[in-house]
Amino acid sequence: MSQAQPATKEIPPKAGKKIINDFCMTFSTINGSGSATANTILLRSLFRMGIPVNGKNIFPSNIQGLPTWYSIRLSKKGYLARVEKDDIVVAMNPATISTEIEFMVPGAVLFYADDIKITGVREDIITYPMPVRKLIKEADVQPNLRDYVANMVYVGIVAQMIGIDMDVIYKTLDYHFKGKKKAVDSNWMIIEAAAKWAQENLVKSDPYYVEKMPELKDYIMVDGNTAAALGAIYGGLQFVAWYPITPASSLAESAIEYLPQLRNDPETGKATYAVVQAEDELAAVGMAIGAGWAGLRSMTSTSGPGISLMGEYLGLAYYAEVPVVVWNVQRVGPSTGLPTRTAQGDLTQAAFLSHGDTQYVILLPGCASECFEFGWKAFDIAERLQTPVMILSDLDLGMNTHMVKTFKYPTKPMDRGKVLWEEDIQKLVDEGKPWGRYQDVDGDGIPYRTIPGNRNTHAPYFARGTGHDEMTRYSEDPSVWERGMERLKKKINSHKELYPRPEIQHMDGAKLGIIAYGSTGPAIDEARDLLAAQKIPTDYLRVRSIPFNDEVCDFLHAYDRTYVVEMNRDGQMRQLLAMDYSDCGSRLVSVAHTDGMPLSAEWIVNSILKLEEK
Amino acid sequence: MATQTQVNVAGLTRNDYKGSPSTLCQGCGHNSISSQIVAALYELNIVPENVVKFSGIGCSSKSPTYFLNRTFGFNGLHGRMSSLATGAMFGDVTLKAVGVSGDGDTASIGMGGFKHMVRRNVPIVYIVENNGVYGLTKGQFSATAEKGLELKHRGRNVFGPVDICMEALASNATFVARSFAGDPKQVKEIIKAAFSHNGIAVIDIISPCVTFHNKEDSFHSYTWGKANESPLHDISYVAPRDEIFIEDYEEGTTQEVTLHDGATVVLKKLEKSYDPCNIYEAYRAIEEAEQNHWLLTGIFYIEPGAPTLFDSYNLVEKPLNRLTPNELRPSKGSLEKLSAHFAL
Numbered sequence: 001m002s003q004a005q006p007a008t009k010e011i012p013p014k015a016g017k018k019i020i021n022d023f024c025m026t027f028s029t030i031n032g033s034g035s036a037t038a039n040t041i042l043l044r045s046l047f048r049m050g051i052p053v054n055g056k057n058i059f060p061s062n063i064q065g066l067p068t069w070y071s072i073r074l075s076k077k078g079y080l081a082r083v084e085k086d087d088i089v090v091a092m093n094p095a096t097i098s099t100e101i102e103f104m105v106p107g108a109v110l111f112y113a114d115d116i117k118i119t120g121v122r123e124d125i126i127t128y129p130m131p132v133r134k135l136i137k138e139a140d141v142q143p144n145l146r147d148y149v150a151n152m153v154y155v156g157i158v159a160q161m162i163g164i165d166m167d168v169i170y171k172t173l174d175y176h177f178k179g180k181k182k183a184v185d186s187n188w189m190i191i192e193a194a195a196k197w198a199q200e201n202l203v204k205s206d207p208y209y210v211e212k213m214p215e216l217k218d219y220i221m222v223d224g225n226t227a228a229a230l231g232a233i234y235g236g237l238q239f240v241a242w243y244p245i246t247p248a249s250s251l252a253e254s255a256i257e258y259l260p261q262l263r264n265d266p267e268t269g270k271a272t273y274a275v276v277q278a279e280d281e282l283a284a285v286g287m288a289i290g291a292g293w294a295g296l297r298s299m300t301s302t303s304g305p306g307i308s309l310m311g312e313y314l315g316l317a318y319y320a321e322v323p324v325v326v327w328n329v330q331r332v333g334p335s336t337g338l339p340t341r342t343a344q345g346d347l348t349q350a351a352f353l354s355h356g357d358t359q360y361v362i363l364l365p366g367c368a369s370e371c372f373e374f375g376w377k378a379f380d381i382a383e384r385l386q387t388p389v390m391i392l393s394d395l396d397l398g399m400n401t402h403m404v405k406t407f408k409y410p411t412k413p414m415d416r417g418k419v420l421w422e423e424d425i426q427k428l429v430d431e432g433k434p435w436g437r438y439q440d441v442d443g444d445g446i447p448y449r450t451i452p453g454n455r456n457t458h459a460p461y462f463a464r465g466t467g468h469d470e471m472t473r474y475s476e477d478p479s480v481w482e483r484g485m486e487r488l489k490k491k492i493n494s495h496k497e498l499y500p501r502p503e504i505q506h507m508d509g510a511k512l513g514i515i516a517y518g519s520t521g522p523a524i525d526e527a528r529d530l531l532a533a534q535k536i537p538t539d540y541l542r543v544r545s546i547p548f549n550d551e552v553c554d555f556l557h558a559y560d561r562t563y564v565v566e567m568n569r570d571g572q573m574r575q576l577l578a579m580d581y582s583d584c585g586s587r588l589v590s591v592a593h594t595d596g597m598p599l600s601a602e603w604i605v606n607s608i609l610k611l612e613e614k
Numbered sequence: 615m616a617t618q619t620q621v622n623v624a625g626l627t628r629n630d631y632k633g634s635p636s637t638l639c640q641g642c643g644h645n646s647i648s649s650q651i652v653a654a655l656y657e658l659n660i661v662p663e664n665v666v667k668f669s670g671i672g673c674s675s676k677s678p679t680y681f682l683n684r685t686f687g688f689n690g691l692h693g694r695m696s697s698l699a700t701g702a703m704f705g706d707v708t709l710k711a712v713g714v715s716g717d718g719d720t721a722s723i724g725m726g727g728f729k730h731m732v733r734r735n736v737p738i739v740y741i742v743e744n745n746g747v748y749g750l751t752k753g754q755f756s757a758t759a760e761k762g763l764e765l766k767h768r769g770r771n772v773f774g775p776v777d778i779c780m781e782a783l784a785s786n787a788t789f790v791a792r793s794f795a796g797d798p799k800q801v802k803e804i805i806k807a808a809f810s811h812n813g814i815a816v817i818d819i820i821s822p823c824v825t826f827h828n829k830e831d832s833f834h835s836y837t838w839g840k841a842n843e844s845p846l847h848d849i850s851y852v853a854p855r856d857e858i859f860i861e862d863y864e865e866g867t868t869q870e871v872t873l874h875d876g877a878t879v880v881l882k883k884l885e886k887s888y889d890p891c892n893i894y895e896a897y898r899a900i901e902e903a904e905q906n907h908w909l910l911t912g913i914f915y916i917e918p919g920a921p922t923l924f925d926s927y928n929l930v931e932k933p934l935n936r937l938t939p940n941e942l943r944p945s946k947g948s949l950e951k952l953s954a955h956f957a958l
Contacts, residue, residue: 220956236942262944270930274704279730286697294705295935406953409946414939452686453706455663464689
């Protein structure tokens, strides 16, 4: 490769009408056709050209044969949220093309496989047919691979037409196939032939172009689930029990992929961790709690339906004071709901999970880098407080590839919490201070624990979910129960310094507040700029943990109106805030919406404008 | 004046294996089982700190507090002992595990987890104290109650019973045994054998409930056993609310036992020549006993040397829960390498 790339014939747009590095492309394919590779190649190539980019996969709960869309948004300004309309559509699926055409902006471009019969095409869009079958036939590809490489046709044609450097495409292909020459070559052959065909046969009459930008230094492209798994691994993850569920499976699977290379003993090759695929989520969390009790940095990853099943056990872990980390990569519920679509609908579930008085530390990562950061931090919090820590991600954050700041190595040494080993126990015995598992010796609500395998005869205790006193004896004494529960409350609420603080951004003259969390961050950032352009500056607080820190309280009190933006029906964050800060209840306005799609800035702006008009 | 206290090879007295006083009903078969766990571990010279005990919820699951005060234990959720123990034992695989469950805990709510634990061959002595009834919730039918059983306030059970040993075998258990709580010698010997087995050892111990399961027609009092002939011994009168104990009897023979309610049970021990390594024989023996209405006891099946759960993990020698932060957190350089990869 690497000969000079021939230019596309074009009718140049009028001066100033070129749209460079600022548009959205959607690829419509049939799932199971191997389009993920084609889309990834384009996404990563654009990133390599220094263009801020995001890819979102909108896929069905199905393995093969149903429509799938992949949207790539390029934004020189770095706006990476979903947009509601497409500038470019690449249509490979005859079943959905008419819908896609509906969602195109005026002047948009439609690339389509030329065997798709399109009727009544809008006059305000530009169309380019793609001879997919012809090119595949000519390319001499093994018949069994034809469908798989068919999508490479659009990679070549789109790259040629919008001006992606073919050298970059080749390098990305080589990266994707980890240098496997046969795979690289067979795909490259199609891409090259398709680009050549476009160069010779199409005349560009649309305004969409890409251009190289300065290198995106200190940025990486990664999905939240991989980031979460790696964060956990750098946090000393020792035990994972999990049960397959979309969209969480790839979190545990990433752990399975990376643990052997990062955490096998360099000398013996033996593992310092164990992963168990459990028979269901009841067992997954049971195993994780067992391992956490036995002194391992233990976690499970699941989605809402799994959390529902884990409720009883997490209540026990809270009461028996067992450290464990639970990732919830949220999807749309209730019930099976929309299992391949995104939502933030499990927040109140996390806050109130299990029966009786419970409370959990909840972490809310806002990007893949934070998935990494909270991945290791969660263990420190869980072990320090001897309690379950829940981390709420979602399908968009977890499964889609995002451009984010590179991972930061853990900034703090591991905190294994208050653990007593043989000599520690012996010292207490020698000093005549009998140890009790649930005694609040330090007055901070956090007791000391021992771990099975501690051979000191004074170390063992009997853990239980039933009522127990400070010495772990079974007790139905009313005062013992109440004392224990008050200590638990104190334990969680008096250590807020351990929880990630909110991120706050100000604008000059802001009279409105916006509160959001999780994956909606990019949409909020863009919406705030759009609102500011309409002379509505806003201040913004991104909640990163619950229980709420004092900064959240201060923020709520600083504005007459604070919009709480989230992806669920009932405004769950608003509900939690209004409970904790009831005096602010009337100032908190819910901007909540859920249809399975990531929030767009457009929707947020329109919603807030409408509410402001009132 | 000092009396010499007897110690075992580990230098421990029987007292070192004791638990707290039982709060179960007087005469409950479960108490006898607790005693035999104590006796077995004492005789095996196993240091209590090297054992971890588990249970679910129910009368049976209270038992772990009645033995081995000097071991770690975890009384988890109803039916979920299996997963709790599976995860916990990864902490230090040099420890031995004993779990006590009941027929409701194992054969109803916990059936799925139980079978998967068996399938994974988690090294644990898994004791089911089986009385065919929910005791702690006051006398509902359990899944091991036999068809046709009538209980006060509950009416007639119309469903066939779950045979825990059969379920264990079907899930490829590597040690399956059945005993009777009133036969302490056999209970102890089986528990000792189970502790010597590296893998899951399922012991279904019929343990009559003195309070809720004393109807004459019940499986766990086996009136139909009366029809069976040639009992070896006549059991002497058993005072109500005393634990039932029988005298030792020969392999291959039967023994009629009178229970609290005056009903009798026909116990049969496996033949001396029985080969416990033959799984076909195990299925046959259990099926034959069911056909003949015997409570057949003994070790049905052992598969020695089968890989355990932990054998399928290439774990470091040091117990996982003793690893230091240095051994758990990969280097900064490795993260830089990874980041560079994701930056491409």
